[in-house]
Amino acid sequence: MRHTQLRSFHAVAQRLSFTAAARELGVSQPTITTQVKSLEQEFGVELFVRRGRRIELTETGGGLLDITRRLFADEKEAADYLNETRGLKTGHLRVGAVGPYHVTDMLAAFNARHPGLYVSVTVGNSRDTLRDLLDYRTDVAVLAHVDPDPRLVAIPYRRHRVIAFCHIDHPFAQRRGIRVRDMEGQRLILREAGSTTRRAFDQAMREANVRPKIVMEIGSRESIREAVAKGIGMSVVSEAEFIPDPRIKPLPIVDAEIYTYAHVVHLRERQNARLVRAFLQVLAGLLPVSSPSSRRRPSDSRR
Numbered sequence: 001m002r003h004t005q006l007r008s009f010h011a012v013a014q015r016l017s018f019t020a021a022a023r024e025l026g027v028s029q030p031t032i033t034t035q036v037k038s039l040e041q042e043f044g045v046e047l048f049v050r051r052g053r054r055i056e057l058t059e060t061g062g063g064l065l066d067i068t069r070r071l072f073a074d075e076k077e078a079a080d081y082l083n084e085t086r087g088l089k090t091g092h093l094r095v096g097a098v099g100p101y102h103v104t105d106m107l108a109a110f111n112a113r114h115p116g117l118y119v120s121v122t123v124g125n126s127r128d129t130l131r132d133l134l135d136y137r138t139d140v141a142v143l144a145h146v147d148p149d150p151r152l153v154a155i156p157y158r159r160h161r162v163i164a165f166c167h168i169d170h171p172f173a174q175r176r177g178i179r180v181r182d183m184e185g186q187r188l189i190l191r192e193a194g195s196t197t198r199r200a201f202d203q204a205m206r207e208a209n210v211r212p213k214i215v216m217e218i219g220s221r222e223s224i225r226e227a228v229a230k231g232i233g234m235s236v237v238s239e240a241e242f243i244p245d246p247r248i249k250p251l252p253i254v255d256a257e258i259y260t261y262a263h264v265v266h267l268r269e270r271q272n273a274r275l276v277r278a279f280l281q282v283l284a285g286l287l288p289v290s291s292p293s294s295r296r297r298p299s300d301s302r303r
Contacts, residue, residue: 001042008035009047009061010068015053073136073270080274092118093275096129096138098196099221101240102158102262103142110282117275125219126196133265139276142266144196153271154263155283160240162200162258164251167231177254180208187233189216189224196260201236204258 010019012032019230023027040047047061057065058177093110095105100123107119115201122132133141134151146154164183166172172182182206189199205212215233221241228235233286238260242250264283266276 001039005035005039005042005072005095006068008032009039009064010072012036012048012055013057013061013068014063015301016057018055040127041275050114056132069136077270077273088127090116091275092120093140093279094120094138095121095130095279096141097121097123097124098126098129098142098144099241101238105286106142106157106279106283109286110279113282114278130191130265133267134266139266139270139273140279143263143265144260145199146265151268152265154265155280155287157262157264157283157287158240159259160238162197162236162253163242164234164236164253165228165242165248166234166251167228168247168249169231170234170249172234172251175251177252179255180210180253182210184210186212186213188212188233189218189227189233190214191207191221191224192217192219195219197236197238200258200260204253204256208256 007025008031009134011024012018015024016022017218018029018036022032025032031219036047045060046058047064048055049058050056095103097108099267100121103121107121110117110119122129122138124132126145127137129141129143129145132138142157143154146152164172164178172178190201193202216227218227221237224235225243225245227233229245236258240260244250264280266280270276271280
């Protein structure tokens with residue numbers, strides 16, 4: 001078994017495409033196909049099956065992918081370690097985030113401290129962002145909600161109040177704020193069930209025994225804003241994510257504290273990796289001085 005065979009398999013398995021794998025590794029597709037085929041023949045196994053024009057991992061292929069993910073993550077960490085002799089002047093930090101709002105300040109501070117490092121950011125939903133972290137596709141993640149998991153270290157970073165907003169012709173637009181009970185029967189456009197903002201809002205409505213009328217669920221903040229701007233209904237959003245628009249009016253919810261949160265998350269086993277450690281050092285300078293988490297080592301933070 002050769003390293004090139006495993007690298008070819010890993011590239012194909014990550015993308016489920018021989019063409020994309022060849023492009024990534026800078027070789028021809030026949031070369032990738034030959035490498036994978038020889039690996040299968042050497043051990044008498046089947047790593048991929050074809051379903052029409054698509055390929056899928058077999059059970060054996062899936063097990064091998066779990067191993068190669070760890071293998072190439074360790075390889076990257078070894079290269080990072082050897083680069084430490086040159087200081088933090090080279091390297092690639094991979095960040096996953098559920099939205100651009102919370103992560104921007106961190107990236108600006110990190111770039112100011114380490115301008116020679118390359119940073120890439122993948123924005124996705126909570127499930128995909130967490131999966132990328134667990135699969136070693138990213139080094140750190142910025143998530144709104146983190147379930148307890150012994151594999152993870154989660155550091156509380158920020159919290160932001162949830163506000164409502166409506167079209168400027170809505171009766172509420174003349175107010176400075178609204179109360180929870182004002183939501184009774186109101187037409188609402190919300191994020192999908194399970195999103196952080198939706199979860200926090202739904203809990204507040206249940207506690208107040210208020211039943212708004214949900215007329216749409218949309219998985220995009222931008223699309224929700226446009227729907228409200230067209231007068232379809234009201235919505236709610238994290239105050240940090242509200243974008244001013246002359247067609248809509250923000251409305252603080254004056255009698256309830258509804259918040260969304262941001263946590264910086266990394267794998268516990270990688271807390272001493274060079275780039276992860278550098279990012280956490282920058283993060284420590286951004287945490288409020290009075291925050292308990294700012295007085296606690298990140299490696300001791302559990303959620």
